[in-house]
Amino acid sequence: MPLYFDDDQTMLADTAGQFMAEEGSIKNQLRHWRDRQCKDGFGHALWRQFAEMGFTGMLVDEDDGGLGMGQVEANIVLEEIGRNLTPSPFLSSSVLAATALKHGSNDVKGRWLPDLISGEKVYGVAIDEGRKHRPERIACKAEKSGNGFKLSGKKDFVVYGASSEMIVVAARTSGSDSDKDGVTLFAVPQDASGMSHDSVRLVDSSMASHVTFDGVELDGDAVIGEVDGGRQVLDAMLVAGRVGSAAEGVGVARGAMDMTVDYIKQRKQFGKIIGEFQALQHRAAHLYSEVEIARAVTVKAAQLVDGGSEKADLMASVAKAKVAKVAGLAVREGVQMHGGIGMTDEYDIGLYMKRDRALQEFLGDQYYHAGRVAEMSGY
Amino acid sequence: MSDSDLEAFRAETRAWLEANCPPEMREPIRDEEDVYWGGRNATFKSEAQKAWFEAARDKGYTVPAWPKEYGGAGLSPAQAKVLREEMAAIGARPPLSSFGIWMLGPALLHFGTEGQKQRFLNEIARGEIRWCQGYSEPGSGSDLVSLQTFGEDKGDHWVVNGQKIWTSYADKADWIFCLVRTDKEDKYRGITFMLYDMASEGVSTKPILLISGNSPFCETFFDDVKVPKSYGEDVPAYVGEINRGWDVAKYLLGHEREMISGADGGNTGTIGAALARANGEIDPVLRAELAQFDVDTLAYGAMGEKFLDEIKVGKAHPAQPNMMKYAGTELNKRRHELMMAAGGSHALEWESDETSGGKLSRGWLRTKANSIEGGTSEVMLNVISKRILDLPGA
Numbered sequence: 001m002p003l004y005f006d007d008d009q010t011m012l013a014d015t016a017g018q019f020m021a022e023e024g025s026i027k028n029q030l031r032h033w034r035d036r037q038c039k040d041g042f043g044h045a046l047w048r049q050f051a052e053m054g055f056t057g058m059l060v061d062e063d064d065g066g067l068g069m070g071q072v073e074a075n076i077v078l079e080e081i082g083r084n085l086t087p088s089p090f091l092s093s094s095v096l097a098a099t100a101l102k103h104g105s106n107d108v109k110g111r112w113l114p115d116l117i118s119g120e121k122v123y124g125v126a127i128d129e130g131r132k133h134r135p136e137r138i139a140c141k142a143e144k145s146g147n148g149f150k151l152s153g154k155k156d157f158v159v160y161g162a163s164s165e166m167i168v169v170a171a172r173t174s175g176s177d178s179d180k181d182g183v184t185l186f187a188v189p190q191d192a193s194g195m196s197h198d199s200v201r202l203v204d205s206s207m208a209s210h211v212t213f214d215g216v217e218l219d220g221d222a223v224i225g226e227v228d229g230g231r232q233v234l235d236a237m238l239v240a241g242r243v244g245s246a247a248e249g250v251g252v253a254r255g256a257m258d259m260t261v262d263y264i265k266q267r268k269q270f271g272k273i274i275g276e277f278q279a280l281q282h283r284a285a286h287l288y289s290e291v292e293i294a295r296a297v298t299v300k301a302a303q304l305v306d307g308g309s310e311k312a313d314l315m316a317s318v319a320k321a322k323v324a325k326v327a328g329l330a331v332r333e334g335v336q337m338h339g340g341i342g343m344t345d346e347y348d349i350g351l352y353m354k355r356d357r358a359l360q361e362f363l364g365d366q367y368y369h370a371g372r373v374a375e376m377s378g379y
Numbered sequence: 380m381s382d383s384d385l386e387a388f389r390a391e392t393r394a395w396l397e398a399n400c401p402p403e404m405r406e407p408i409r410d411e412e413d414v415y416w417g418g419r420n421a422t423f424k425s426e427a428q429k430a431w432f433e434a435a436r437d438k439g440y441t442v443p444a445w446p447k448e449y450g451g452a453g454l455s456p457a458q459a460k461v462l463r464e465e466m467a468a469i470g471a472r473p474p475l476s477s478f479g480i481w482m483l484g485p486a487l488l489h490f491g492t493e494g495q496k497q498r499f500l501n502e503i504a505r506g507e508i509r510w511c512q513g514y515s516e517p518g519s520g521s522d523l524v525s526l527q528t529f530g531e532d533k534g535d536h537w538v539v540n541g542q543k544i545w546t547s548y549a550d551k552a553d554w555i556f557c558l559v560r561t562d563k564e565d566k567y568r569g570i571t572f573m574l575y576d577m578a579s580e581g582v583s584t585k586p587i588l589l590i591s592g593n594s595p596f597c598e599t600f601f602d603d604v605k606v607p608k609s610y611g612e613d614v615p616a617y618v619g620e621i622n623r624g625w626d627v628a629k630y631l632l633g634h635e636r637e638m639i640s641g642a643d644g645g646n647t648g649t650i651g652a653a654l655a656r657a658n659g660e661i662d663p664v665l666r667a668e669l670a671q672f673d674v675d676t677l678a679y680g681a682m683g684e685k686f687l688d689e690i691k692v693g694k695a696h697p698a699q700p701n702m703m704k705y706a707g708t709e710l711n712k713r714r715h716e717l718m719m720a721a722g723g724s725h726a727l728e729w730e731s732d733e734t735s736g737g738k739l740s741r742g743w744l745r746t747k748a749n750s751i752e753g754g755t756s757e758v759m760l761n762v763i764s765k766r767i768l769d770l771p772g773a
Contacts, residue, residue, distance in 0.1 A: 325674075
C-alpha cells in the first residue's frame with residue numbers, strides 16, 4: 001500500500017481540515033472554553049458536530065453502527081485536531097475507548113457503543129498509575145465479589161475523566177503488579193458508587209482526573225473481553241492510542257511550523273524580513289525535514305495497525321518517539337523565532353507549546369518509547 | 380497489474396533469484412572488490428560474482444526498470460519494488476554498480492536521442508562501459524555553475540581545456556559525462572553536457588588520497604582534448620542541447636541526491652542490537668543514543684518509502700530530494716559515529732585482518748563526505764528554504 005492518501009482519504013482530510021479550521025479553531029474552541037474556565041475542557045456542541053460528521057464512531061465496525069474505518073482515517077482527523085489545537089475527547093473516546101469496546105461482548109457493545117457513535121456520551125480510559133506511563137505495571141485491584149468484582153486503587157492522567165459517562169479501567173484480577181497476565185478491563189459507569197474524581201486543569205487547558213476507586217462494586221457484565229486476559233485488549237488500545245497521538249502530534253508540529261514560517265516572512269528587523277537570514281532559514285529547513293519524516297513514519301505505523309502487522313507495535317513506538325522529538329523541536333523553534341511576542345498569551349504559538357507538552361506525556365514520552373524500541377530490538 | 384499478478388511475479392522472482400543468485404552474492408559487501416563496476420578493463424573477483432552479473436544482465440536485471448530495448452527488463456514501478464524487496468530479503472548484492480546506471484542512464488532516458496539511448500544505455504546495462512562524472516572543479520564546489528572548463532568550438536568538434544576534481548573513479552572509468560562551458564557570456568545557458576572517451580589524447584587523472592586512506596576520487600585534467608560533436612547518426616556527443624547542459628545537470632543532481640540519501644532502501648537499518656551483540660557491554664548512555672538513532676533511522680526508512688511512492692505518481696515536491704539527501708546523509712554520519720563509539724579500540728584498527736583493513740574507521744571517515752558531495756547539507760537547507768518554504772532572498 002503506498003504511503004500517501006487515496007482519493008477517499010484525501011477527501012476526508014479536506015473535510016476534516018476545513019471543519020477543524022472553522023468550527024474547531026483556536027478562537028472558537030480552545031480559547032473560548034479556556035477563558036470561561038470550562039470544567040469539561042471541551043465543547044459538547046462541537047462534540048455533537050463530530051458525531052454529525054461521522055467522526056465519533058469512525059473506528060466502530062459497521063455491524064455495530066459505526067463507519068468501520070481504520071487507524072489511517074482516525075489519524076487524518078487527529079492530525080487536523082492537532083493542527084487546530086481543537087479540544088475534544090476524540091482520542092480518548094473514539095480511539096482508545098472504541099478500540100477497547102471492539103473486544104467487548106455484544107452486551108457490552110450494545111450498552112455503550114450507540115451513545116458513543118451518536119455523540120451523546122463521552123468515554124475515558126484509566127491506564128496510568130503514577131506520574132509516568134508504565135502500563136506494564138498494573139496495581140489497581142479488582143477482586144471477585146459475589147457475581148461481580150470490587151475495584152480498589154488509584155489511576156492518574158485520566159483525560160476528561162470527570163466528563164466521561166464511562167471509563168475503561170485496566171485492573172489486576174490475579175497475579176502481581178508486573179505480571180503480563182491477570183489484567184482485566186472494566187467499563188466503569190460515571191455513577192459507580194465509590195469512584196471519585198480529583199479533576200485538575202493541565203498546562204494545555206485540558207482536564208484530567210486522579211481517580212480513586214474505593215471498593216467500587218461492578219457487575220460481571222462490566223468486564224470488557226476476558227477476565228485475566230485484558231492485556232491483549234490493553235495492548236490494542238495502546239497501539240491505537242499511541243499511533244493516534246503521534247498523528248495529533250504531527251498536526252501540532254505542522255501547525256506550529258506553518259505559523260512560524262509565515263511569521264518570519266513578515267517580521268522585519270535591521271530593515272530586512274527576518275526570514276532572509278540564513279540562521280533562521282537553515283533551522284526552518286531542518287525543522288521541515290524532520291516534520292516530513294515524523295509524518296511519514298506515522299502514516300506507516302497507521303497502515304501497519306490497519307493491516308494487523310506484527311510490526312505495528314514497534315512502529316507505534318517509533319512514531320510516538322519520533323513525533324515527540326520533532327513536535328518538541330517545532331514548538332521550541334516556534335516560540336524562539338517569534339521572539340518576545342512568542343511569550344505572550346495573545347499569540348497562539350505558545351498554545352502549541354502547551355499542547356505539545358501534554359501530548360508528549362500521553363501514553364508514553366519519547367524516552368519511554370525509544371527505550372521500548374531498544375528492548376523490542378533486543379538490546 | 381492486479382495484486383494476484385503481482386504476487387505471481389513475486390513468486391517467479393523469488394524462484395529466479397533462488398536459482399541465479401549464488402550464496403556468496405548474498406553475503407554483505409565487505410570491501411571495494413566485492414562491488415562489480417563493469418567496464419572495458421573489468422575483472423571479476425570470483426566465479427560467483429561473474430555468474431550473478433551475467434544472469435542478471437541476461438534477464439535485464441542490472442537495470443530492471445529500464446525498457447527492454449535498452450537492456451532493461453521493462454518492469455513497472457510495482458514490479459521493480461517487488462524485485463528490490465525480494466533481493467533485500469535474501470541480502471542479494473547489486474549485480475552491477477555504476478554511475479551509468481545511477482546518473483547518466485536517467486539523464487539519457489529523459490533527455491537522450493533514440494540513437495544515444497540505443498547505444499549508451501545498452502552499453503551501461505551490459506556493463507561494457509564504465510562512466511565517471513565530471514562536475515566539480517577546484518574553484519566550483521557548491522557554486523557549481525561557475526565552472527570554467529572550456530570547450531572551444533572548432534566546427535565539427537570542441538577542444539576542451541580545464542580541470543575537474545572529485546571525479547569518482549576517474550582513473551578506472553572508460554568514458555566521462557562532463558559539464559563544459561561553451562559560452563563564457565551566459566552563466567546558466569553556456570554549459571554543455573558532453574560525453575567523451577577517457578582514453579582521448581590529453582585526458583589525465585590523478586587520484587586524491589583522502590583522510591580514509593583511500594582514493595576513490597581523482598583530479599582530472601583536460602589538455603586540448605578533441606571532442607567530436609557527433610558519434611554517428613542521431614548520436615550527438617552531448618545530452619540535451621548545446622549550451623543547455625545545466626538543465627540536464629540539475630535534473631541529474633536530483634538523482635544523485637536521491638541516491639546519496641539512501642532513498643533506495645539502503646542504510647536505513649537499525650544498529651543498536653547488532654552493536655550490542657558484537658561489542659558486549661554497552662554503556663547506558665550510549666544505549667540511549669543507539670535507541671534514539673534506531674528511532675530516527677526507522678522513521679527515515681518510512682520517509683524513504685513514502686518518498687519513492689510519491690515520486691512514482693508525481694506527488695513528491697520537486698525539491699523533496701534535497702530534504703532526503705540532507706536528512707539521509709546526516710543520519711549516516713551519526714550511524715558511523717555510533718559504530719565507532721560502540722566498537723571502542725577495536726574500531727580504531729587501521730590495517731588489521733580482524734577489521735578487514737580498518738573498514739570501520741575508514742568507513743567512518745568516508746561518511747564525512749556524505750554531507751559535502753552532491754551538494755552540501757548547507758546548500759540542501761538553502762534549497763529547502765527557497766523552494767519549499769518559500770523564504771525570501773535565499
